[in-house]
Amino acid sequence: MTDQRPQPVERELPTEEAHDLISLVRELIEREIRPNAAEEEAAGRFPRELFALLSRSGLLGLVYPEEFGGGDQPYEVYLQVLEELAAARLTVGLGVSVHTLACHALAHYGSKDQIAEHLPAMLGGGLLGAYCLSEPSSGSDAAGLTTRAAREGDGWTLTGSKAWITHGGIADFYTVMTRTGPDRTRGITAFLVPGDASGLSAAAPERKMGMKGSPTAQIHLEDVHVPDARRIGEEGQGFAIALSALDAGRLGIAACSIGLAQAALDEAVAYTAQRRQFGHPVADFQGLRFMLADMATQIEAGRALYLAAARLRDAGRPFSKQAAMAKLFCTDTAMKVTTDAVQLLGGYGYTADFPVERYMREAKVLQIVEGTNQIQRVVIARHLAGPESR
The missing domain is CATH 1.10.540.10 (Acyl-CoA dehydrogenase/oxidase, N-terminal domain)
Incomplete structure (x- = not known):
């Protein structure tokens, strides 16, 4: 390096x-x-x-x-x-x-x-949180969740499992979406669950291709009692709360993606400036220079896209479509730029001696979390053409 x-x-x-x-x-x-x-x-x-x-x-x-x-x-x-x-x-x-x-x-x-x-x-206060929407059998179909909250005395009893939870097992609190009624979207309610609640446990962390320092685990809720004072919003409002959070969260993923892509570009620029072949720095060769130019252009475009969406949000204007666009474009950019960075470093790019191989492995998950990029296209298309006729 x-x-x-x-x-x-x-x-x-x-x-x-x-x-x-x-x-x-x-x-x-x-x-x-x-x-x-x-x-x-x-x-x-x-x-x-x-x-x-x-x-x-x-x-x-x-x-x-x-x-x-x-x-x-x-x-x-x-x-x-x-x-x-x-x-x-x-x-x-x-x-x-x-x-x-x-x-x-x-x-x-x-x-x-x-x-x-x-x-x-x-x-x-030094606390760390986690967000619990996805389940082993409901990922993209978030409204299909089955974790239940049943009224019991002055509170609720939560039963079920959540999956793909970042900070699972180490979080101090979990924002948990549960089913409290039969309606797919209006039968979901949100709760704030303490990390040390009796009956809450975490499975072993997932073994991932990247982001190995960030624990991702299933969370199991076995008759977890939560007082009604920890119900967030109205009963049945949880799905609207979840979607609102995801719009903002997608902008967070977009920004992280551009940060990762920028790190890969910086590494590629530095390496190609000092690596010499045929008597010249490899950055002198037009084919490589064009790759760097394309990488930088994609990063700038992604940054402009997520900032434009953020300014809409800050102004109190609708930004859901723009958030989906930013998440889609920025995460695809991260995958493309990190892959190109590995290529620019040649054999060294494939080794753990340089960070670009890690960046490439990490970039992949960004196309999946907070709604896959296929789901982002669904969201964008709905804003453009309305819901599917079916």
Whole structure:
């Protein structure tokens, strides 16, 4: 690996405070994340102590109100922080995105009492969250979930299993979507479940091709009692809450994807500048220069797309279609750019001595999480042509 790295990305930021925030994040990255990223990913270690630091630094609640420990930052700024974190280590960037997603239901649909009781600890108290929608038999068909919540006394009893849960088994709280009625979409209710609840357990973490430092596991709920005070929103409102969270979460995945792609491009630029063949740096050869140009163009286009969607959200305007477009384009870009980076490094790109092989393995999952890219096309098409006639 070479130290001849391109300059950091010039950020489009709305305030001086946002510029200071990005500078703080970059300092933290160079001190706490980048030096150990490759070693910790190879060993499959989750940096829990780092997330505690991020919590103390105010980076786990950037988009939430300052009065509850958040940063009151617009999505336009938050997503660029995510991009920086993901470029240094995807486990960290994606982890912050998932935690933000797990807080969404309470922050936007919780009662004043619920928010006052739980949100400050979730944002700045060192806690880590997880979001539980998918199940072993319902992934893309999220409304087909079967985990049930039955009324029992002053609360509910939750029974079932959730699958593909980032931070599964290590989270301090889980935002769990359950079935409380027969209607596919209006029979789903959200609950805030403590990580140490009796009857809640985690299976062994999944064995994945990438993101080995980020635990992904099934969560089993066996007669887990949850008081009604931990029900989020109205009974039957859970599916609308879930979709609202996913729109915002897709922007997080888009930003992480561009961060990963940028890291791959930076590595490829640095390597091709110092690697010599036939008496010249390989970056002198037009075929390779054109590959670098295409990679950079795709990254800039993806960044512009997710920022445009974020600005719509910040303005209170509909952004669901744009979020799906950003997730689709940015994750496909990450896959293409990381694959090209491996090609540009040749045989070295295929070895663990350089990080681009890890970037390529990590990029694949981004096309799957928060709704596969096939689902994103369904969402976009519905906005354009309406629901399918069938």
